[in-house]
Amino acid sequence: MPPGSPEQDAATRIGGYFGRTLVVDASDGSARAISLPETVLRAYVGGAGLGAWLLHHLAPAGADPLEPGSPLAFVFSPLVGTPLTTSAKFAVVAKSPLTGMLTDALASSQFAIAGKLTGHDAIVITGRARDLSVLLVDGDGARLTDAGHLAGRTAAQAEEQLRADLGRGWRIAAIGPAGERGVRYATISHDGRHAGRGGLGAVLGAKNIKAVAVHAGAGKVPAADPQAVLAAARDLRARSFGPATAKYRELGTLANLLAFNAISALPTRNFQAASFEGAEHLAEHEHGQEEPSAGIEGIGGAGGSSPRNVLRRVARSGCASCTIGCEHIYRVGGGRKTRVEYENVFALGPMCGVSDPAGVLAASAVCDDLGIDTISAGGTIAWAMECAQRGLIDAPWLRFGDPGALLRALTEIGERRTPLGILLGNGSKAASQAVGGGSAAFALHVKGLEMPGYEPRTLHAMALGLAVNARGADHNRSGAYEADLSGDLDRLAGGDAHVAAAIETEDRAAVMDSMILCKFLRGVFEEPWPEWAALLAAVTGWDVTGAELREAARRIVLAKRAFNAREGWQPADDWLPDRLLTEPLTLPSGREARLTAARLRSMIAAYYKARGLDELGYPGPASDPDPHLPAPQRLCGRGQAQRPGRDPRGPLVDTPGRAGGYWAYGHYCPGKRGDGNAHHR
Amino acid sequence: MVLAGGKSSRMGTPKAALEWHGATLLHRTVAIAARATSGPVVVVRAPGQDLPAPLPAGVLVVDDPQEGKGPVQGIAAGLAALAGRAEAAFIASTDLPFLHPAFIRSVLHGLSAPGTCAPDVCLPVARGYPQPLAAAYRVSLAQTAERLVKEARLRPAFLFAECLVNRLDDAALRADPVLAALDPHLDSLVNVNEPADYAAARARPAPEVTVQMFGTLARAAAGAAGRGPRAVRAATVGEAAAAVGLPLDRHVAAALNGDQITRDALTPLAAGDTVFFMSADAGG
Numbered sequence: 001m002p003p004g005s006p007e008q009d010a011a012t013r014i015g016g017y018f019g020r021t022l023v024v025d026a027s028d029g030s031a032r033a034i035s036l037p038e039t040v041l042r043a044y045v046g047g048a049g050l051g052a053w054l055l056h057h058l059a060p061a062g063a064d065p066l067e068p069g070s071p072l073a074f075v076f077s078p079l080v081g082t083p084l085t086t087s088a089k090f091a092v093v094a095k096s097p098l099t100g101m102l103t104d105a106l107a108s109s110q111f112a113i114a115g116k117l118t119g120h121d122a123i124v125i126t127g128r129a130r131d132l133s134v135l136l137v138d139g140d141g142a143r144l145t146d147a148g149h150l151a152g153r154t155a156a157q158a159e160e161q162l163r164a165d166l167g168r169g170w171r172i173a174a175i176g177p178a179g180e181r182g183v184r185y186a187t188i189s190h191d192g193r194h195a196g197r198g199g200l201g202a203v204l205g206a207k208n209i210k211a212v213a214v215h216a217g218a219g220k221v222p223a224a225d226p227q228a229v230l231a232a233a234r235d236l237r238a239r240s241f242g243p244a245t246a247k248y249r250e251l252g253t254l255a256n257l258l259a260f261n262a263i264s265a266l267p268t269r270n271f272q273a274a275s276f277e278g279a280e281h282l283a284e285h286e287h288g289q290e291e292p293s294a295g296i297e298g299i300g301g302a303g304g305s306s307p308r309n310v311l312r313r314v315a316r317s318g319c320a321s322c323t324i325g326c327e328h329i330y331r332v333g334g335g336r337k338t339r340v341e342y343e344n345v346f347a348l349g350p351m352c353g354v355s356d357p358a359g360v361l362a363a364s365a366v367c368d369d370l371g372i373d374t375i376s377a378g379g380t381i382a383w384a385m386e387c388a389q390r391g392l393i394d395a396p397w398l399r400f401g402d403p404g405a406l407l408r409a410l411t412e413i414g415e416r417r418t419p420l421g422i423l424l425g426n427g428s429k430a431a432s433q434a435v436g437g438g439s440a441a442f443a444l445h446v447k448g449l450e451m452p453g454y455e456p457r458t459l460h461a462m463a464l465g466l467a468v469n470a471r472g473a474d475h476n477r478s479g480a481y482e483a484d485l486s487g488d489l490d491r492l493a494g495g496d497a498h499v500a501a502a503i504e505t506e507d508r509a510a511v512m513d514s515m516i517l518c519k520f521l522r523g524v525f526e527e528p529w530p531e532w533a534a535l536l537a538a539v540t541g542w543d544v545t546g547a548e549l550r551e552a553a554r555r556i557v558l559a560k561r562a563f564n565a566r567e568g569w570q571p572a573d574d575w576l577p578d579r580l581l582t583e584p585l586t587l588p589s590g591r592e593a594r595l596t597a598a599r600l601r602s603m604i605a606a607y608y609k610a611r612g613l614d615e616l617g618y619p620g621p622a623s624d625p626d627p628h629l630p631a632p633q634r635l636c637g638r639g640q641a642q643r644p645g646r647d648p649r650g651p652l653v654d655t656p657g658r659a660g661g662y663w664a665y666g667h668y669c670p671g672k673r674g675d676g677n678a679h680h681r
Numbered sequence: 682m683v684l685a686g687g688k689s690s691r692m693g694t695p696k697a698a699l700e701w702h703g704a705t706l707l708h709r710t711v712a713i714a715a716r717a718t719s720g721p722v723v724v725v726r727a728p729g730q731d732l733p734a735p736l737p738a739g740v741l742v743v744d745d746p747q748e749g750k751g752p753v754q755g756i757a758a759g760l761a762a763l764a765g766r767a768e769a770a771f772i773a774s775t776d777l778p779f780l781h782p783a784f785i786r787s788v789l790h791g792l793s794a795p796g797t798c799a800p801d802v803c804l805p806v807a808r809g810y811p812q813p814l815a816a817a818y819r820v821s822l823a824q825t826a827e828r829l830v831k832e833a834r835l836r837p838a839f840l841f842a843e844c845l846v847n848r849l850d851d852a853a854l855r856a857d858p859v860l861a862a863l864d865p866h867l868d869s870l871v872n873v874n875e876p877a878d879y880a881a882a883r884a885r886p887a888p889e890v891t892v893q894m895f896g897t898l899a900r901a902a903a904g905a906a907g908r909g910p911r912a913v914r915a916a917t918v919g920e921a922a923a924a925v926g927l928p929l930d931r932h933v934a935a936a937l938n939g940d941q942i943t944r945d946a947l948t949p950l951a952a953g954d955t956v957f958f959m960s961a962d963a964g965g
Contacts, residue, residue, distance in 0.1 A: 243932040246897045247960045255896035259959035262895065263936045486961060487934050487943040493719065523932070523962045588955075589938035590786070590859070591719070 015224030016078030016539040017041050021054065022120040024135060024142045026207045027068060027127030031142040036121055042542060042552075043628050046077035048104040049514035049556040050122060051093025052563060055102060056629050058124060061566055065097040065199075066182065066206040068128035074173070074212065076116035077516040078539050082223060083233035085240050086518035088112045088321035092173075096198035097184045097206075098376065098427045099448035099472050101564040101573075103198025106476075106513060107173070108319035111190040114171040117216035129208035132180070134162060136170075139217015147210040152177050154369040155189035158211050166213055174211035175201040176371020181416040182206065183425040185376035185450075189368075192339060193319065196373045197474060198449060199427075224541025232535055236524065240323045244523030252316075252328035253342035256453075258283045260342075261350075263485075264587050265455045268350040269400050270382035271444050271577075274455040274585050274593070278355020282311065282345055309333065311340065311357045324520055332358040338365045343475075346453030347378025352385060352406050359403020363410055370414035376427055379450025381409045383428040384420070386442045393435055395420055444577050447472035447569075456580050457595045458587070459484040460494030464502045464603045468574045468617075470560035476519065479505035492593050499606040507553035514556060555626060558611065562619050562629065571616040574604055682759040683710050684752060684814060685775045686727035686745050691874045696776045698733040699879055702887070702916035704947040705733045706873075707775045712737045712949050716941060717782035718789070720767040725755040735947075751835040752814060757826035760818060767820055774814035776872045778882045781951045784869035787857040789817045791847050801844035807851045808870045813837035815870055819844075863953040887916040888952035892925050895959045898933065910955070919946025921956045934961040 017036070024031045036050075044053045051073050058071045072094040079087035090112040096103035115123060118137045125135065132151050133144040150158045155174040162172045172190065179186035179201030186201030187194035204212075223229045247255050257279055260266040264274040311330045314337055318325035330340045338361050348354065348363040367374045381398075385405070388398040398405050412421030423431045428450055432443035444451045449472025456463035465478025475481065483501030484491035511532060512519055525531045529546030537544050561569070576595075584594035608617050685697045685707055692699075697707035704712075707724070715722045715737055723741045726732055727748050736742075743762045745754050756772060763770055769792050771785045791803030803817040822844060829839050855861045873879045891910045899908030915921035918937075922929040929935075929946050936942045936957040937950070944961065 243930070244962055246932070247962055250897045250900065255960065259895040259936075259957070262893070262957045262959070263939050263942065485934060485942055485959075487941075487945065491942060492940075587938075587940050589940035591940050 014038055014041070014540050014542070015222060016082075016536075017046075018116075018119050018121050018219065018221055020120055021073075021122040021124055022118070022137065022142060023058070023071075023124045023126065024137070025127040026125055026129040026133070026135065026144065026209055029129075029142065029144040033120070040628050041078075041121070042540075042544070043555060043626075044559070045511065045514035045536070045552055045556075046079075046121065047075055047089070047091040047106070047514040047516040048093065049510065049552065049559070050077075051075040051091050051104050052102060052556060052559040053628060054122060054124060055093055055095065055563055056559065056566075058126070059095055059563075062568070063095070065095040065100070065203055068207065069126060070095055070203065071124050071126045072200065072203045072207065073122050073124045074115055075122040076112060076120075077514065078536065079515050079517065080112045080116045081221065082229050082539060083321070084229065084517070084535065085233065085236050085321060085323045086319070086521050087516065088319055089516040089518065090115060090195075091513065091516065092188055092195040092200045094198075094200055094203045095567065096200075096448075096471075097182075097202045098199040098429075101447055101470060101472070101567055101569060102560050103200065103449075103471050104477075104513065104560075105188075105195035105197050105200055106516065107188070107190050107193045107195040108322070108518070109171075109191045109193060110320045111171040111173050111214060113320065114169070114216045115214040116221070117219065118214050119217050119219040123212070123214070125204070125207055125209060125212070127207065132208050132210050135209050135212045136166075136215075137212065138215035139219060150174075150210045151180065153210075155187075155211075155371045156192065156368070159189075159191070162211055162213055166215075170213045170215050172211050172213045174371075175204050175209075176369060176414075178202075178370040178372045178414050178416075178425070179205035180210065181414070181425070183370070183372055183413060183416065184427050184430070185373040185380075185425075187371050187373055189371055191319075192368070194368075194371070194373070197375065197476075198471060199373075201371050223539045225538045228538035229535075232538055236521070237323050239524040240521060242524060245324045245326075245520060248324050248326035248520045252326055252340070254283070254328065254340055254345055256342040257345060260453065260455075264458045264585060264593065265481075266346065266350055267444075267451065267453055267455050269353045270351065270379075270386045270442060271451070271455070271579055272386075272583075274458055275588075276350035276353075276355070278353075279350065281355040282349050282357055282360060309356065309358050311361060319518075322518065324518070326520055330361060332361050335361065336365050338368065340364060343453055344374035344378075347375045347382075347450075348406060351378045351382045351453070353400030354403050354406055355401070356403045359406060363403070363406050366407060366410045366414070370410065372410075372413065375452055376450040377410060377413065379444060380413075380424050380428040380431065381406060383432065383439070383443050384409065384424055387435065387439050390442075392437050392439045392442075393420070393423075441578055444579065445473055446576060447573050449473045451577075454481050455585075456576055457585050458593045459491050460595060460599070460603070461489070461491070461498035461501045461505075463494060463576060463580070463595055463600060464498060464607060465506060467576050467600060468502070468604060468607055469506065470557070470564055477506065477509050477513070478502060479509055479519065479522075492591070494595070494599050494603050496606060499603050499610060502603075502607065503610055506557055507550060510553040510556040511549055514552070554611070558613075558619055559626065559629060561613070561617075562626075565618055571618075574617050576600060682723045682725065682756075682763070682770045682772045683707065683714060683775055684725050684755040684759070684772065685732060686725060686730060686748075686755055687774065687776075688749075692876060692879065695733075696873065699873070701778060701883075702920065702947075702949070704735070704917070704949075706778060707733055708736060708947060709949045710773055710775050710777060710780060711740055712947075713780050713782055713951065714771060714773060714785060715739075716937065716949075717785035718771065720770075721763070723759045723762050723770075725759045725762075737945075750830055752837060753826050753835050753840055754830045756818065756837075756840070757823055757830055760820050760823035760826065763820045764823060769817055769819050771817050772814060774872065776874070777815060777869060778873060779864075779868040779871050779885075780815070781860070781864040781869045783857075783860045783863045783951075783953075784815070784854075784867070787854065787860045788815070788849070790857070791849055792817050792819065798845060800847035802841060802846045804841065804846050804848050805850075805854060805870065806848045807854055807867050811837075811848075812870055813841075863951070887914040887920060888950060888954070889913070890915050890921060890950050890952070890954040890956060892921050892956050892958065894925065894927070895957065897960060898927060898958050915950055915956075917946060917950060918943060918948040918956060921950060922946070922958065925958075927958055932961050934959055 261279040315329040428443040461480040465480035893909035913924035
């Protein structure tokens with residue numbers, strides 16, 4: 001169903017949606033509203049799902065993500081604005097400059113509510129402004145204003161300035177200097193929370209947009225059954241104070257650090273190990289130490305922690321409409337207060353071999369200021385540290401374990417002036433291709449997205465999830481680690497159960513990211529599918545069931561994969577770095593943790609089969625054609641650029657009788673994928 | 682592989698069903714075998730024998746072809762079931778209440794002992810006797826064992842006479858430093874044949890294990906001892922949780938020695954184990 005169809009009226013009658021998207025051309029500030037048919041809203045729900053649908057329709061096939069014509073979408077959801085806890089979230093969706101594939105990232109708080117109440121379910125930006133600008137969207141439409149005075153400012157500074165400039169009620173999402181300068185893992189930030197992965201900040205920066213400011217208009221979008229929504233909100237609120245969220249509430253995700261270290265799931269020194277001898281230094285907050293009345297500033301030594309050099313929790317807060325309150329603010333001594341999560345401590349700590357709490361906290365703060373994804377930053381710097389150690393790049397100062405080197409590397413990335421800073425600002429995959437000399441072996445990424453803090457060799461369900469996910473190596477779109485850590489299967493012996501778990505968690509993530517509910521709430525649902533369907537039904541008035549939501553999840557996952565296929569995804573992209581398949585680990589028990597290529601290949605094949613994909617992972621004849629997506633001829637025409645080189649997976653499968661071509665939405669597209677088939681044989 | 686088809690004549694009740702710290706002796710033996718090895722666990726029972734529930738998930742149960750043919754028939758049936766799934770198996774009787782994972786690993790390692798032609802059997806000869814039901818066998822012996830049953834040569838010694846056997850005495854077993862540390866008296870070989878044996882075994886204190894807690898669990902159960910590590914006596918994960926005042930619900934997972942993760946309270950522990958308790962709501 002194309003945008004602008006006559007179904008608009010139907011869409012506006014349902015609860016939770018306005019039934020339209022605003023498309024702004026930053027080149028001239030013009031804007032147009034396009035309708036969103038009810039069938040599309042019901043099929044893709046909102047958030048990440050609706051974003052995937054929008055990208056299919058609005059992104060020119062094969063376009064560079066940083067070209068003016070490539071769209072970037074802020075997408076809201078049917079639950080935004082309701083009293084349901086954790087529902088104040090929005091998705092940002094675009095083709096990633098880091099991976100060349102679809103990326104969607106979520107952030108939270110008042111921007112989501114005000115953005116939706118501009119009267120749109122999504123705001124899409126295309127084009128490129130002549131000068132650095134702010135995009136303003138409210139009930140009267142869109143317009144651009146000059147942002148010259150914000151150039152080089154951090155996202156937080158820009159947000160503060162714009163609040164002062166614009167006045168009450170405006171909510172702002174902004175990029176930092178890294179986004180302006182095209183760092184390919186730059187973030188978009190609102191109220192200190194980042195739509196973090198995949199370089200969406202670089203896409204916005206390429207449009208010369210420093211910030212997007214939204215203000216609620218006069219329009220309302222009531223729920224279909226307000227009383228039912230209110231009752232559900234009360235129930236969820238009560239459940240959100242229970243044990244399923246205790247970890248997030250009491251300690252935050254940083255509580256993972258010591259646990260992962262104990263089970264050899266904490267990637268260390270660029271995945272050369274899975275436990276970190278300095279983990280205790282970074283987790284002394286778990287010992288319950290109080291904040292001192294006075295402290296020291298600055299960075300400690302390369303290791304160890306004095307009584308003053310300890311991460312201390314000093315505050316806790318939460319997003320708008322959230323009763324969990326997972327944000328834990330830390331500082332070292334009298335230093336700067338910084339939000340800390342497991343992932344930034346992992347990426348800037350163990351991954352880079354840094355055990356100095358002050359150094360890790362300072363590095364996190366620098367990432368916040370620059371507006372860059374901490375995982376990709378840490379992963380790329382860890383790659384550089386290993387390359388420097390091996391003499392592959394000329395930066396002898398860049399040593400594992402040195403917090404000073406970490407901070408210097410981050411600064412060079414943000415400034416993007418030195419050759420090293422420019423190199424590392426492109427991410428580990430592109431950097432390793434530029435450096436050559438075998439350095440790609442030390443680039444730990446999937447599809448160009450640096451690995452999160454989950455060791456695939458000791459988490460086999462997660463290994464599959466990381467390999468096949470559309471966004472790349474990502475722990476938020478595949479929560480398969482839940483199965484590995486559940487005790488319900490052997491995390492070191494991936495098989496059919498792991499495949500099923502990976503699919504289930506991927507589906508759950510697809511729906512939670514589309515409705516949108518925070519995943520930290522996931523543990524409170526006893527029967528998530530029918531419970532989520534009931535929430536959606538109360539808001540929209542649809543007679544939606546759990547089974548229908550499952551089908552929507554599958555559709556969303558496949559839509560992302562189909563978009564990637566259109567943009568040049570190759571079967572070899574669904575794979576893990578060689579290090580993880582050739583270097584086994586030894587657990588403290590003495591047991592060897594090994595993930596073989598054969599095991600991974602087998603799990604991927606089972607995943608493809610269960611998803612209805614063809615043997616190579618393309619949407620195939622077993623995938624139901626999706627009538628909501630564009631006609632196949634548009635998919636076959638462009639974006640099939642082939643990557644030279646060996647398929648690291650080896651001879652996965654053969655496809656006898658197929659000279660080339662692939663299935664897209666029920667149509668066979670001959671001859672467009674020939675090289676891809678050929679180099680798999 | 683666990684042979685559960687014995688008659689338990691002297692015990693007077695099926696030994697497989699004897700209570701052991703909230704589960705059964707068979708459950709413990711099977712779960713310990715699962716902990717020590719990477720392959721499947723096979724239970725061989727008498728034809729139609731009722732096995733006590735519960736058994737750990739994933740256990741493969743096979744029947745002896747005939748009743749009363751003794752251990753060689755059980756060995757043959759179990760090894761045949763493992764064909765294509767494993768190269769070697771540790772075979773235990775069900776009545777070894779102190780069987781330690783380190784013992785199983787050490788005996789299995791004896792099949793690849795350096796300086797010998799690859800043995801077919803690694804046979805402990807310890808605590809005064811050969812221990813054919815606490816030994817390691819190559820799966821390829823299945824056919825030989827089947828033939829011996831047909832020939833009514835039903836004692837394990839007939840099997841040993843037809844293959845290469847690596848015999849390990851007490852000293853050789855204790856030469857493994859891990860086993861020497863965790864099972865210095867080779868209690869893995871203590872079996873229970875009579876009610877008095879069982880009563881004596883049951884009266885022993887539970888093994889000493891170390892407990893450590895992470896995250897919110899450390900806070901919830903901290904008390905004076907904090908998150909650990911703490912030494913406690915516990916024969917199962919559930920007992921270890923109880924020892925530190927931790928409710929073992931769906932929000933709690935336990936990692937044994939940083940390896941196997943479980944939420945099953947009946948998972949058996951052995952001396953020297955470390956149990957990490959952590960939030961099952963991991964990640965994020």
